[in-house]
Amino acid sequence: xxxxxxxxxxxxxxxxxxxxxxxxxxxxxxxxxxxxxxxxxxxxxxxxxxxxxxxxxxxxxxxxxxxxxxxxxxxxxxxxxxxxxxxxxxxxxxxxxxxxxxxxxxxxxxxxxxxxxxxxxxxxxxxxxxxxxxxxxxxxxxxxxxxxxxxxxxxxxxxxxxxxxxxxxxxxxxxxxxxxxxxxxxxxxxxxxxxxxxxxxxxxxxxxxxxxxxxxxxxxxxxxxxxxxxxxxxxxxxxxxxxxxxxxxxxxxxxxxxxxxxxxxxxxxxxxxxxxxxxxxxxxxxxxxxxxxxxxxxxxxxxxxxxxxxxxxxxxxxxxxxxxxxxxxxxxxxxxxxxxxxxxxxxxxxxxx
Amino acid sequence: xxxxxxxxxxxxxxxxxxxxxxxxxxxxxxxxxxxxxxxxxxxxxxxxxxxxxxxxxxxxxxxxxxxxxxxxxxxxxxxxxxxxxxxxxxxxxxxxxxxxxxxxxxxxxxxxxxxxxxxxxxxxxxxxxxxxxxxxxxxxxxxxxxxxxxxxxxxxxxxxxxxxxxxxxxxxxxxxxxxxxxxxxxxxxxxxxxxxxxxxxxxxxxxxxxxxxxxxxxxxxxxxxxxxxxxxxxxxxxxxxxxxxxxxxxxxxxxxxxxxxxxxxxxxxxxxxxxxxxxxxxxxxxxxxxxxxxxxxxxxxxxxxxxxxxxxxxxxxxxxxxxxxxxxxxxxxxxxxxxxxxxxxxxxxxxxxxxxxxxxxxxxxxxxxxxxxxxxxxxxxxxxxxxxxxxxxxxxxxxxxxxxxxxxxxxxxxxxx
Numbered sequence: 166x167x168x169x170x171x172x173x174x175x176x177x178x179x180x181x182x183x184x185x186x187x188x189x190x191x192x193x194x195x196x197x198x199x200x201x202x203x204x205x206x207x208x209x210x211x212x213x214x215x216x217x218x219x220x221x222x223x224x225x226x227x228x229x230x231x232x233x234x235x236x237x238x239x240x241x242x243x244x245x246x247x248x249x250x251x252x253x254x255x256x257x258x259x260x261x262x263x264x265x266x267x268x269x270x271x272x273x274x275x276x277x278x279x280x281x282x283x284x285x286x287x288x289x290x291x292x293x294x295x296x297x298x299x300x301x302x303x304x305x306x307x308x309x310x311x312x313x314x315x316x317x318x319x320x321x322x323x324x325x326x327x328x329x330x331x332x333x334x335x336x337x338x339x340x341x342x343x344x345x346x347x348x349x350x351x352x353x354x355x356x357x358x359x360x361x362x363x364x365x366x367x368x369x370x371x372x373x374x375x376x377x378x379x380x381x382x383x384x385x386x387x388x389x390x391x392x393x394x395x396x397x398x399x400x401x402x403x404x405x406x407x408x409x410x411x412x413x414x415x416x417x418x419x420x421x422x423x424x425x426x427x428x429x430x431x432x433x434x435x436x437x438x439x440x441x442x443x444x445x446x447x448x449x450x451x452x453x454x455x456x457x458x459x460x461x462x463x464x465x466x467x468x469x470x471x472x473x474x475x476x477x478x479x480x481x482x483x484x485x486x487x488x489x490x491x492x493x494x495x496x497x498x499x500x501x502x503x504x505x506x507x508x509x510x511x512x513x514x515x516x517x518x
Numbered sequence: 519x520x521x522x523x524x525x526x527x528x529x530x531x532x533x534x535x536x537x538x539x540x541x542x543x544x545x546x547x548x549x550x551x552x553x554x555x556x557x558x559x560x561x562x563x564x565x566x567x568x569x570x571x572x573x574x575x576x577x578x579x580x581x582x583x584x585x586x587x588x589x590x591x592x593x594x595x596x597x598x599x600x601x602x603x604x605x606x607x608x609x610x611x612x613x614x615x616x617x618x619x620x621x622x623x624x625x626x627x628x629x630x631x632x633x634x635x636x637x638x639x640x641x642x643x644x645x646x647x648x649x650x651x652x653x654x655x656x657x658x659x660x661x662x663x664x665x666x667x668x669x670x671x672x673x674x675x676x677x678x679x680x681x682x683x684x685x686x687x688x689x690x691x692x693x694x695x696x697x698x699x700x701x702x703x704x705x706x707x708x709x710x711x712x713x714x715x716x717x718x719x720x721x722x723x724x725x726x727x728x729x730x731x732x733x734x735x736x737x738x739x740x741x742x743x744x745x746x747x748x749x750x751x752x753x754x755x756x757x758x759x760x761x762x763x764x765x766x767x768x769x770x771x772x773x774x775x776x777x778x779x780x781x782x783x784x785x786x787x788x789x790x791x792x793x794x795x796x797x798x799x800x801x802x803x804x805x806x807x808x809x810x811x812x813x814x815x816x817x818x819x820x821x822x823x824x825x826x827x828x829x830x831x832x833x834x835x836x837x838x839x840x841x842x843x844x845x846x847x848x849x850x851x852x853x854x855x856x857x858x859x860x861x862x863x864x865x866x867x868x869x870x871x872x873x874x875x876x877x878x879x880x881x882x883x884x885x886x887x888x889x890x891x892x893x894x895x896x897x898x899x900x901x902x903x904x905x906x907x908x909x910x911x912x913x914x915x916x917x918x919x920x921x922x923x924x925x926x927x928x929x930x931x932x933x934x935x
Contacts, residue, residue, distance in 0.1 A: 205753050209749050212779070217746075327573060332573035333578065333796055334765065334766060334800050335799075335800075336799050336800045336801075424742075427743075428773070429802065430766070430770065432575065432766075438742075469743075470743070470746045471746075473746065473750070474750055484736035486736060486746060486750060487708075487709055487737055487738050
C-alpha cells in the first residue's frame with residue numbers, strides 16, 4: 166500500500182505542493198493578521214474592492230481580445246496592447262477639444278458616446294489592418310513566425326503613434342458628471358467606476374450572447390475547433406477571422422476609453438502594462454476560453470488592488486504596494502502549478518488536445 | 519662606374535636627410551595619455567553625445583536639457599578650436615536598461631569625447647561604469663541621487679552639474695516641519711535611485727527635526743492606479759504627503775488623491791522631477807497649490823535672462839523643466855576642458871587625451887556658470903546648489919507655466935501662506 170503511494174507521487178509534485186501550500190499559508194496568516202489589526206475600516210476595504218473590480222473589468226475586456234485570437238489562430242497577438250492604445254489616444258483629441266470648449270460638461274452622454282464610437286472604430290481598424298497586413302500572409306507559416314511578427318507590429322504601432330501624436334503623455338479631460346459618488350451608508354462608489362463596471366459587464370454579456378446564441382457565434386466556435394472542417398461545412402474562415410479581430414479590437418478600444426476615463430492619461434506606451442496584465446489574465450483564466458478571460462481579468466484586478474493591503478500588511482512587510490505585480494505573477498505561477506490549463510481552461514484543453 | 523652609382527645613392531640619402539631635418543614640421547604628435555587619445559582631422563567635428571529621455575512621460579526633462587546644451591554650442595558660434603561641434607545621441611527612456619543601452623551604443627563610437635546625460639539617476643547607475651571604462655567624460659545636468667557621488671561607489675569619469683539630493687530632501691523636510699508646522703507626513707517613492715534616495719533623505723531629516731513619518735510607501739513607476747496605495751496611506755492619517763517621483767506616476771497621484779477619503783485636503787509636495795508644465799497638464803486641477811522643491815531659478819546669475827530669451831526664441835516654447843541651465847553649464851565645462859587640453863597640429867588636426875580631458879573637467883574651479891560658481895569636488899559634484907520651494911498658483915495652472923518665483927528658500931524670510 167505504502168509502496169504504491171510512493172510510486173504515484175513523485176518528488177516534483179511534493180515540492181510543488183510544498184511551495185503552493187506554504188504560499189497559501191502565508192497568505193492566510195497575513196490576511197488574518199491584517200483583518201484582526203483593524204487598521205482599515207470596512208469602507209476602505211469596500212473601496213479597495215471596487216477599485217479592483219473596475220480595473221479587473223478593463224483587464225477582462227483586453228484579455229478577451231487575446232483569448233479570442235488565440236482560440237481561433239493559436240497565436241498570441243502581442244500587438245493587441247497597441248490596438249488598445251490607438252483608440253483612446255486618437256479619441257483624446259476629440260475629448261480634449263470638447264473638454265476645453267465646455268461642450269463635454271454640457272452634453273456628457275452624447276460626448277461619451279461619440280468618444281467611445283471613435284475610439285472603438287480606430288482600434289477596430291488598426292486590429293483589422295494588423296490581421297490583413299501582418300498576420301494573414303503568415304497564416305500557414307511555422308508558429309513562431311506570427312509571434313515574432315506580432316512583437317514587431319507592436320513596436321511599429323507604438324512608434325507610429327508616437328510619430329503621429331508626439332512622445333508626451335496627454336491628460337484626458339475630467340468629466341464633471343462622472344465625479345460624484347453614489348453613497349449608501351459608509352460605502353460609496355464614484356460614478357466613473359460604476360460606468361466602467363457596468364460598461365464592461367454589458368460588453369462581456371453581449372459578447373457571450375453573440376458567441377453562444379447567434380449563427381456567427383456558432384461559426385466562430387466551429388472555426389476555433391477545426392478550421393479545415395469548418396471550411397468544408399461552408400464557413401468562410403477568412404471572414405470569421407476578420408470578425409474576431411473586429412470584435413477584439415472594438416472591445417480593446419472601449420477598454421482603452423474606460424482606462425483613460427479612470428486614470429486620465431494617454432500616451433503611446435500606455436498599452437504596454439495593461440496589455441501584459443491582460444495577457445496574464447487570459448492565461449490565468451485559461452487561454453482560448455472566453456468566460457475564462459473575464460474571470461481571470463476580474464480576479465487579477467481584485468488581487469492587485471486588495472493583495473498588498475490584505476496579505477502583506479499583516480506580515481509587517483514595509484511599503485507593500487510596490488509588490489502588487491509580484492503578487493499578481495505569484496498567483497499566476499500558483500494557478501499554473503495546480504491547474505496548468507488555467508482556472509476555466511479544462512473543457513477547452515480536452516477539445517483541442 | 520660602380521663608384522659613381524654608390525656616390526649617387528649616398529648623395530640622395532643625404533639630401534633626403536637634410537630635407538626632413540629642414541622641413542618646418544614639429545615632431546609628430548605622440549599620445550602619452552593613460553587612456554588614449556582622440557584625433558580629429560581638420561574637417562571632422564568635435565563629437566559630444568547625449569543620453570537623455572526624449573520620449574514617454576518624462577520627455578520634457580530630456581528636451582529641456584538637450585535645448586540647454588544646444589544653446590551652449592550656439593553661443594560658441596557652433597565651433598570649438600575651428601571645428602564644428604556634433605551633438606547627437608540616444609533616447610535613454612529614463613530607465614536603467616535604457617541608460618545602459620545608450621551608454622553601450624555611445625561608448626562604441628570612438629569619436630565621442632564626452633556625454634551630456636543622463637537625465638535620470640536610474641540610468642546613470644549602470645551607465646557611469648561603461649563610460650568610465652571607455653574613457654568618456656559624462657556630465658549629468660539632472661541626476662540628483664546621492665549614491666552617484668558617494669565616494670565609495672563613485673566612477674572617476676562621472677560628474678554632475680545638478681545638486682545632490684542631500685540638499686533637496688533636507689530643504690523639503692525643513693520647509694514642511696518648520697514653515698508649514700506639520701508634524702505628521704507620509705512619503706511615496708517609486709523605487710528608483712532618485713525617488714527612493716530623496717524620500718529617504720526627507721524622512722531622515724524630518725524625523726531628526728522631530729516630525730513623524732506615518733507611512734513610507736513605494737509604487738512602481740508605471741503604476742496608474744494610485745487609489746489602493748492612497749487608501750493605505752489615508753489609514754495612517756498624515757497631514758502632508760511628499761512624493762518626489764516622476765511625471766507619469768506623479769500626475770496619477772495628483773489626479774486621484776482628492777477622491778480618496780481622508781486625503782481630500784492633505785497638502786502635497788513633489789520635487790524637481792515633476793517640476794514641468796507636463797505635470798500640470800497630466801495632473802489636472804488638483805496640482806493647484808501643490809508645493810515643489812526645485813533649483814532656485816531666481817538666483818541664477820547674470821546671463822540667465824539672456825539665455826532664457828534665446829531658449830524661448832529658438833524652440834518656441836517656455837522652459838520645459840528646471841535643468842536647462844545645468845545642461846548649459848555642463849556643456850560649457852566640457853568645451854572649456856577641450857579647449858584646455860587639445861593639442862592642435864598646424865593643419866588643424868586636434869589631439870585630445872581622454873584622461874587629460876577628464877582631469878581638466880575634474881579641475882574645474884570657480885567656473886562662472888548660469889547656476890552659480892561651479893567647482894568640481896573629488897566625488898564629481900560640480901553643482902553650486904540652491905534649492906527653493908515653489909507653489910503652483912491658479913494662474914500658473916491656467917497658463918500651464920511653472921512658477922518662476924520661489925515662496926521660500928533656506929535662510930530666506932519665513933513662508934507666509
